C-alpha cells in the first residue's frame with residue numbers, strides 16, 4: 161500500500177476516511193495556516209511535487225489548492241510558485257506546551273529527581289548491582305525466546321516467578337503461601353491499586369501510620385478513600401489509638417518490619433492486637449514489607465503475614481529495594497480465600513509487568529543470585545550506615561542527633577534547635593543534596609521534625625563528613 165506520510169510536516173492522510181483526500185489536504189493546509197505553522201508569505205510545494213510526496217493523484221492536490229485559493233488562504237504566483245497569502249492577519253503562534261515544573265516536593269511530599277542525589281531515599285546501592293550478571297541472564301533469556309513467549313504474559317505473573325517468590329517468602333520471611341496466592345505487580349502502588357479495587361470501596365476509612373509513607377495517603381485519596389492517621393511510638397503503630405479514633409476502619413496499611421520512616425519494628429503484642437482487631441471487624445491489613453530484609457543487628461523478623469491465621473493480611477513486597485527500582489516488579493500475597501477475586505481484578509488491569517523482565521528475574525532467583533545479593537547488600541548497608549552516621553556526627557557534632565535504628569535504608573537525623581526541617585531540606589536541595597523533611601510525612605498537628613537521609617549511596621565516612629559540613633553551613 162502507498163505510504164501517504166508526507167515529509168513536509170503535515171499529518172499523514174487517512175486513505176479510507178469518510179473525508180475525501182482533497183478535503184483532508186485542504187484541512188491540513190488551512191489548519192497549518194490558521195495556527196501559524198505556515199506564516200504569510202511562506203512558499204508551499206507545487207501540486208505536482210506534493211502529489212508525488214503524498215502518493216496521491218495530482219488532481220487531488222489541485223482541487224484542495226483551488227479551494228484554498230478561493231477562500232483566500234493561498235495565492236498562485238505563476239513561475240514564483242504558490243505562497244501563503246502575504247497580507248493575512250498574522251496568527252498567534254501555537255502556544256508551546258510547557259512541561260510540568262520540577263518541584264522539590266509534590267503535593268504529597270514525594271518527588272524523584274532525574275539524577276540520584278546524596279541522601280536520596282528509596283534508591284538502593286545501584287553501583288553495586290551485578291549488572292554484568294543481569295545482562296548475561298538477559299541475553300540468555302532473549303536467545304531462548306520461543307514464539308509463545310511473545311504472547312501476553314499471564315495477568316498475575318509468570319508461574320516460575322510466582323513459585324520462586326513463594327519459596328523465598330517461606331524461607332526468608334516465614335510466610336507459607338502457594339504460588340497461586342502470589343500476584344506479580346509493577347510496584348507497590350500497583351499492588352495497592354489491586355487491593356483497593358478488590359476489597360475496598362470509595363468512602364472507606366483506612367488507618368495509615370503517622371508519620372507514614374506519603375504515596376499511600378495519596379493513593380487512598382485518589383481512590384476517594386479516607387486515610388485515618390494513627391500515631392506510632394517506639395513499638396510501632398498505636399493500635400489502641402486506632403481503635404479509639406476509628407474502630408470501624410475497613411483496612412490498615414502498616415510497615416511492621418521497619419516503620420516507614422522511623423524504622424522501629426511493630427512489637428509482638430501490637431501485631432497480635434492488630435490481627436485481633438482485623439478479625440473482629442472483618443477489616444484488612446496491608447503489610448508493606450518494602451525493606452524487611454535489611455536488618456543489621458540481628459536476623460530479619462518474620463513478617464506479620466506469618467501470624468495471619470484468619471486470612472486478613474495482604475503482604476506487599478517489592479524488588480525495588482533489594483534489586484533496583486527501574487525493574488518495576490513487585491508482588492502481592494493474598495489470602496487463599498481471596499485468590500479468585502484478585503485473579504478477576506488482575507485480568508481487568510493486566511499488562512503491567514513485562515514477561516521478559518519477569519523471566520530474567522525468575523532465573524536470577526532460581527539460580528541463587530537473589531539470596532547472595534541480599535546477603536552482600538546487608539553487609540554493605542551495615543558498613544555504609546555506620547560510615548554515614550560517623551561522618552555526619554563528626555561534622556555536625558551536637559547540632560544533629562541520629563536516632564538509633566535496627567535496620568532500614570536511611571537514617572533519621574534530629575536537628576537541635578535552629579532551622580525547621582522543611583526550610584533546611586529546601587536549602588539542601590539547592591545545594592544538590594536530597595533529604596526528606598520528616599514533618600512532610602505527617603498529617604497530624606505539630607508533626608515531628610527531622611531529616612530522612614538515605615545512606616545506601618554514600619560510599620565512605622569521608623564523603624559523609626564532607627556532606628555533613630555542607631549541611632552545617634546551611635543550618
Ligand SMILES: Cc1ncc(COP(=O)(O)O)c(C=O)c1O
Pocket residue numbers: 281282346347348349373415420448450477478479480481485489490
Ligand atoms: C514505604 C515504602 N513502601 C513501598 C515502597 C516500594 O515502592 P515501589 O515498589 O513502587 O518501588 C517504597 C519505596 O520507596 C517505600 O518507601
